[in-house]
Amino acid sequence: MKNKLRTSLSIKFFIGTVFVLVICSAFVYAIMMLSIPKTYQKNVNVQVQRNTDDFVEKLSSMTLEEAKEPIYNFCIENVVLAKLDTADGQKFSFGDMDKIKETTEDELNSLAYGVQFKNSTQEDMLVFFVVDSSGRQNVTLSFWKSIPLVLILVLLASFITAYLCHRILIRPIIYLSRVSKRLSTLDLTWRCNTKRKDELGILAESLDSMSLNLQRTLKELEMKSEQLEQDIVKMKDMERQRKSFFAAVSHELKTPITILKAYSENMLYKIGDFADREKYLRENLTVLNSLEKLVKEIILVAKLDANDMQQSYEEASLVRMIKSDIKSILPIAKKKQIQIKNQIDTDIKIYVNERLFKKVLSNIILNAVQYSPPQEQVILKLENEKRLQIINTGTRIENLEDIFQPFFRVEKSRNKATGGSGMGLYIVKKVLELHGMDYQMSNVEGGVMFEITLDGEIIDNF
Structure with a gap:
């Protein structure tokens, strides 16, 4: 129960509402219990004084004997006591004078008048005593009897107030608390989805905005983290x-x-x-x-x-570059009785660094000649006017995944008579990547094929 009280805002608010209403009601009730009886008694005294003033004026037209009965009736009607002291020493009392002894000074109010009766030459003293406290006691008793009803009304008002506040204030706060708790666990799928325009609505919009910003930031961090991991792997x-x-x-x-x-x-x-x-x-x-x-x-x-090459691209003829490279490699091919067949019948212009791209073509053709058995062929084709294919027959490469590594040699003895330094295809790879060209080397039926995807325009057909 104690834990529930600590964690439940609704229970706290209800208990607080009941406590405040009870305290306020008790305070107001106490003030009313103290002030209303006194006010009631004061009003009674004022009314009695008005009545006695009017009554005393009428007594001057009566003799003493005639006035006794009216005085007695007046005391009964106005719930007062009266005492008459005549000038000749006679004393008369009207009502139970013992009540004066039972009445406290706060409850006793006396009104004294000098009265000169008819046929009398001297003024007599008439004193009225307001001693009836039953009305005041009834008021106080009514207050005490109404306390259970007031408590019921206070509890009912507390329930209604707590319910309305729960609907209007507490429930949205609890929902916002749940959303913020979800956000603290980085569950950014929740939204407040409120149309309120008050402070709670502003808070909900702030939470939604924070969630979106966090989601965006986390995605950026994830992307940067992935990029960083890739960069680290790349650097390693x-x-x-x-x-x-x-x-x-x-x-x-x-x-x-x-x-x-x-x-x-x-x-x-x-x-x-x-x-x-x-x-x-x-x-x-x-x-x-x-x-x-x-x-x-x-x-x-x-x-x-190091990307330290001057990337000066220019328009170059593919056929012209191939013919130039074949011319320089032809003596080596003839020595091995290898036939180089140029089957390209369409020339295209490509935008490349001509010196580097000639190096690419030269390395590929030279590799094809060097690693082909004697009396085989090296064939050059242009498929679909985009894919340059260089095929050397009579051979096969088992470990193609390592072919572009620096200083890699298919021939393990690393004999200079049967191959170069092992840098040729590594240079080919770097230059083609610099130009953004796709390439692949694969074993095909009857030999090995190197294919480059070119982006060029047709110049002429042979």
Whole structure:
């Protein structure tokens, strides 16, 4: 019960209403009980005085004997006592004079008059006593008897007041309390949905507005949190790739540097065949050229990773770039008896960084030639005037998911005679992503296909 009293606003309000009404009613009732009997007695005294004034004026036309009976009747009618003291010492009383002894000073009121009766030369003293307190007592008794009725009315008024206040004030406050409690648990689906225009309506609108703002803020935080998680994953992946890249770079640079050092030392000390310096200087030059190519590729990759490339796009002919690359790769293909078939019969213009895109085409075609068995084919097609396809026959790649990693080689021996540095397709990936082009590499029937989706316009048909 105590816990219910602590947590229920309705019970608190009802008890408070009853308490306030009872206190106020008791206070008003006490004032009325004290003031009304006195007021009643005062009014009675005033009325009696008026009657006695009129009556005393009439006595002057009567003799003493004639006045006795009217005085007696007047006392009965006005509920008073009277005492007459004549000038010759006679004393007369009208009514039960013992009541004066039983009456307190507050309840006793006396009115004295000098009366000169008819045929009398001297003035007699007539005193009236107002001693009837029954009316005052009846008023007080009526008040006491009405207390149960007043209490019932107070309780009834309390119930009605509490009910109306519950409907108008308490119930909306309880509902707002539930909504705010839901909001504290981040349940933002609740709404106050009130049409009130008073302070409670303003509070409800504020809660709804706060809920919407919290919902919007939480969504933004969730999106930012997801973005942050993605950025963290991306940064970790980039850091992993960076470490892997530098580890691979150090490995790739170590081999040619070791060869150059060994050749130089052997030539310096003229050990064995290394006495023929001219022969091994040519070997050194070949290694240096390979090292220079690797360093240039590493620098290009670093710039692509750092977005430090000047993105100057220009209109370029796809066929012209392909023919230029085929021309430079054709000697290598002939050496392996590989036929390069250019089946593109429609030229399109594309907006690219021509130097970088030529590098893409060159790397893809060169990879196709290098990793195809002798006497196979490298076929170039343009499907639907958008999809550039480069297919090399007679081969298959098992681990396509790693093909675009830096320094990855399908041929595990990493023999320079059968492949490059492993940076070619990684550069292709970076350049195509820079241009926003979709690409994929897949095993197809009879070989491997590299496909690039281009966004260009037709120039001419062959």
